[in-house]
Amino acid sequence: MANEYDVIVIGGGPGGYVTAIRSAQLGFKTAVVEREHLGGICLNWGCIPTKALLRSAEIYHYMNHAKDYGLSAEKVGFDIKAVTDRSRGVSGRLNGGVGMLLKKNKVDVIWGEAQLTKPDEIKVSASKKPPVQPQNPVPKGTLGEGTYKAKHIIIATGARPRVLPGLEPDGKLVWTYFEAMMPPAMPKSLLVVGSGAIGIEFASFYRTMGAEVTVVELLPQILPVEDDEIAKHVQKRLEKQGIKILTGAKVSKLDKKGDSVTATVDANGKTETITVDRVISAVGVACNTENLGLEALGVKIDRGAIVTDGYGRTNVKGVYAIGDVAGPPMLAHKAEHEGVVCIETIKGLKTHPLDKNKIPGCTYCHPQVASVGLTEKKAKEAGRDIRVGRFQFLGNGKAIALGEDQGLVKVIFDKKTGELLGAHMTGAEVTELIQGFVVAMNCETTEEELMHAVFPHPTLSEMMHEAVLDAYGRVIHM
Structure with a gap:
């Protein structure tokens, strides 16, 4: 039939x-x-339209920093509708x-x-x-x-989008990611509630485009599912860009006015109020x-x-x-x-x-974040005896040539078997690099095989090799 x-x-x-x-x-x-x-x-x-927005923000960022590359760009601006x-x-x-x-x-x-x-x-x-x-x-x-x-x-x-009592989106002053992707006008100030991938991506986008941004996270660290060392690195980079971040904090009240919102935030035993044009609720789904x-x-x-x-x-x-x-x-x-x-x-x-x-996770803020497998904390909690390797972007020729020398690659191995337990990265294009470690984990690749692999030069991927070498005391360029 x-x-x-x-x-x-x-x-x-x-x-x-x-x-x-x-x-x-x-x-x-x-x-x-x-x-x-x-x-x-x-x-x-x-996934797709937010990456388009973030690409526009990335290009806008580079235009504003043209002189860093020996270039000049005058009267740089943007049309948010376009x-x-x-x-x-x-x-x-x-x-x-x-x-x-x-x-x-x-x-x-x-x-x-x-x-x-x-x-x-x-x-x-x-x-x-x-x-x-x-x-x-x-x-x-x-x-x-x-x-x-x-x-x-x-x-x-x-x-x-998950809706929490007191943070109900209204489509005008309190947004979900639906409204955040199509703002009728560029807000001058913004409060982002939640620092998972969605919240941090929007915080990164709006800050790059010129808004004053505050992020409030209930847990002790931003990007809660990520390795804490990576999360701390990202937080420092975001704060350097001018994003205010409050961890261990909760929005207890929203007072809406005609074209603004005043949020009452409880953090570390103290209470403060923050007045912004718009609020993005990014508290999960x-x-x-x-x-x-x-x-x-x-x-x-x-x-x-x-x-x-x-x-x-x-x-x-x-x-x-x-x-x-x-x-x-x-x-x-x-x-x-x-x-x-x-x-x-x-x-x-x-x-x-x-x-x-073995499912990778990626966050497309600036700097990007990518990971797969166990964090260092989770590996230890599981009772694994581990080796940890790290390599910073500032030791990589391609990263320096790109003007992107701030970042970190971190790998975690089982000390006894050489099994790759986890890989965590932050920095330029790490969302394109993480698949290398995903393939390695699925193929049950050991540290020896990764150390013997030849990585092309000059590429960002060389940092993956160097991080593995570092876990075994053989790092070359750091």
């Missing part, structure tokens, strides 16, 4: 559309249900590309909101949100409301598990996330979950890989459960 499939994926974000394409490649009749926009939050309102328009254009281009990929792979797209009525059946109703961006209208004849059946239903509904019919089917949920077994399987046969809705780390590349593991397991291929310890 027309409304029967082998696989239906609920959600067309990075995890969902990648899973659907792989499903079709494996010979399954496949459909994706999407309520709003193909590519999900990542492509439309997260900056955001470029960001939206990048998302629109990729949004259309996802649609073409699904069409190419003969994946049906069903527009609307899905609810599971049985483990093998969903009911799709009209979406309460506009389906896609204006530049990518819904094609004529696209599937929509109705009942659809599938042997396998994969939930990939993602997550949304919450899984989109509501209104899916999960409770009626008995699908197990723990701390807001759907519980899975490492292969995407839930406790209900025929129902699966991947990506943000299946819990942390809430990263697009984790969702994509998780989806491929899930669908290949359904096909009966030989697969391995997702190893979350």
Whole structure:
């Protein structure tokens, strides 16, 4: 029947559309249900458009420091609307590309909101949100409301900004990342609540563009999931740029006025008030598990996330979950890989459960941050006897030539086996370097093999080699 499939994926974000394409490649009749926009939050309102904004900020930074490179640039400025328009254009281009990929792979797209009525059946109703961006209208004849059946239903509904009492976004004075990506005007001052990747990226963007920025973090360090040595290095760099950072602090109250907000901040036993034009709430995200019919089917949920077994399987046969809705780390590349593991397991291929310890994390502030594996603290807590190696950017020729000599590469090895347990970096382009250590960990590469590898000169990647050498007392250029 027309409304029967082998696989239906609920959600067309990075995890969902990648899973659907792989499903079709494996010979399954496949459909994706999407309520709003193909590519999900990542492509439309997260990973991609924020990188476009940060790229504009990076170029603006270099223009303002042209003399450092023997160049001159006069009357440097920006048009915030043009900056955001470029960001939206990048998302629109990729949004259309996802649609073409699904069409190419003969994946049906069903527009609307899905609810599971049985483990093998969903009911799709009209979406309460506009389906896609204006530049990518819904094609004529696209599937929509109705009942659809599938042997396998994969939930990939993602997550949304977490809302804390007293910090409720209003779209005008208190923003989530949605509003922060499309400011109608450039605020002169900004308070960012939360110092995870989202908060720090927006703090970096707005500070580079000239706003006075304060960051408030409840925990003792910014970037809480990162190695503390790396986090301290980043904090010093951000503070040098003029960002005020308050750790171990909490926003206890917001007083809104016509075009400003006064925040009451409790920190280290003291209370202070900070008045700013706008507040960005970046206190994490919450899984989109509501209104899916999960409770009626008995699908197990723990701390807001759907519980899975490492292969995407839930406790209900025929129902699966991947990506943000299946819990942390809430990263697009984790969702994509998780989806491929899930669908290949359904096909009966030989697969391995997702190893979350080998999923890299990247933050695209200035300086960039990238990491994979255990932090030094976590390795010690796990009882591992470790060797730690470090190499600073100021000892690397390419970094000096780029004018980016501030940064750090840190590696952690098991002293007994030589296993690479973790790698942590901050500095220019480290988000492009971390994959080298990710591959090494997945290939179970030892310190000896890394030391024998030849790294090209002059490159930033040489610092990866030097950090390994440092862990074993053989560093050359430091």
